[in-house]
Amino acid sequence: xxxxxxxxxxxxxxxxxxxxxxxxxxxxxxxxxxxxxxxxxxxxxxxxxxxxxxxxxxxxxxxxxxxxxxxxxxxxxxxxxxxxxxxxxxxxxxxxxxxxxxxxxxxxxxxxxxxxxxxxxxxxxxxxxxxxxxxxxxxxxxxxxxxxxxxxxxxxxxxxxxxxxxxxxxxxxxxxxxxxxxxxxxxxxxxxxxxxxxxxxxxxxxxxxxxxxxxx
Numbered sequence: 001x002x003x004x005x006x007x008x009x010x011x012x013x014x015x016x017x018x019x020x021x022x023x024x025x026x027x028x029x030x031x032x033x034x035x036x037x038x039x040x041x042x043x044x045x046x047x048x049x050x051x052x053x054x055x056x057x058x059x060x061x062x063x064x065x066x067x068x069x070x071x072x073x074x075x076x077x078x079x080x081x082x083x084x085x086x087x088x089x090x091x092x093x094x095x096x097x098x099x100x101x102x103x104x105x106x107x108x109x110x111x112x113x114x115x116x117x118x119x120x121x122x123x124x125x126x127x128x129x130x131x132x133x134x135x136x137x138x139x140x141x142x143x144x145x146x147x148x149x150x151x152x153x154x155x156x157x158x159x160x161x162x163x164x165x166x167x168x169x170x171x172x173x174x175x176x177x178x179x180x181x182x183x184x185x186x187x188x189x190x191x192x193x194x195x196x197x198x199x200x201x202x203x204x205x206x207x208x209x210x211x212x213x214x215x216x
Contacts, residue, residue, distance in 0.1 A: 001025055005060020007053050007075050009033070011138045012092055013066035014040050019142030021047045023172055030056025030078075053078035062088045062165060063127075069095040069116050070109065076124055085126035088162035090169075091117050091186075092133040094193040104201035106194050115186035121158065128162035129183065130155055132170065135192035139207045143174040150176045151210035154192065156185035178213050 004020045006013045009031035017027045021044045029037055030053035037050040049059070057063060057079030067075050072093045076084065095116040097109040110116055121129045132155045133141055144151055153175035157163050167177040180189060192211060199205040 002061035003028070003059055004062055004064065005056035005058070006030065006064040006066055007056055007079070008064075008066035009037055009040075009050075010066065012133065012141070013064065015138040015141050016064055016066065016092075016133065017048070018044055019173055021045070022142065028056045028059035030054070030075075054080060054083070057083040060087070062090070062169075064090045064092065065120075066092045066133075069093045070097070072116065072120060073123060076120070076127075081124075081126070084124055087127060088159070088165045089124075089127045089129045090133065090166055091120065091129045091131050093117075094134050094190055096193070101197070101201050104198040106197055106201075108191070108194070110190070112187060112191075115184070115190050117156075117186035117190070118183050121183050128157060128159035130157035130159070130162050130166045131183075131186045131189050132166050134190060135196050136210045137196070137207055140210050141173065144210060146210070149212065150174060152176050152178050152213040154178050154180055154189045154211070154213075156180045156183060156189055158183050176213075 004025050004027045006017050006029045009029050017029050020027050026047045028049045034050040041048045041050055053075050095108045095110040097107045099107045117129050117131050153170045170177045
């Protein structure tokens with residue numbers, strides 16, 4: 001079973017980390033302040049470890065990028081290039097800027113014709129980025145319960161092999177996967193975050209909803 005390196009110690013990183021450990025993976029979470037993860041490490045047992053961003057990148061056979069969008073490049077720069085090359089990088093990031101939402105709608109620092117993941121893939125060309133887990137709440141990231149209905153995880157990326165790895169993880173975590181194609185599809189997947197957040201900002205509904213693609 002492959003090791004998982006998670007770059008980012010917020011709720012997304014720790015939730016996914018615990019999910020991987022639940023299924024027998026070994027996980028290292030990288031953080032600028034790994035000492036703050038002592039409780040998470042103690043709760044998750046011997047398969048849980050922490051360290052720097054570079055430590056997590058070196059540890060993981062598969063990496064998860066789980067930081068604020070405006071920190072993504074900096075965090076990846078902390079890793080040695082050889083620890084990114086050829087690896088699947090699950091990109092959960094959204095390019096949210098610092099402005100308050102307008103009528104519940106957040107603002108992005110990217111344009112409709114250029115996604116954050118495209119920029120990351122261009123800057124780190126030897127890594128295999130796959131967009132996923134950017135448009136669902138952390139409470140539903142691992143085995144969400146919708147009465148037997150599986151929510152949809154939309155993914156994209158240039159590497160079919162990397163997308164296959166992420167699809168296997170999605171299935172384990174209780175999602176149906178829709179592969180939307182190459183990295184450019186992140187232009188459509190990243191804004192799903194905006195739609196997901198509107199009920200939260202307008203009605204304080206931050207849990208219990210996810211996307212589902214229906215077919216006849």
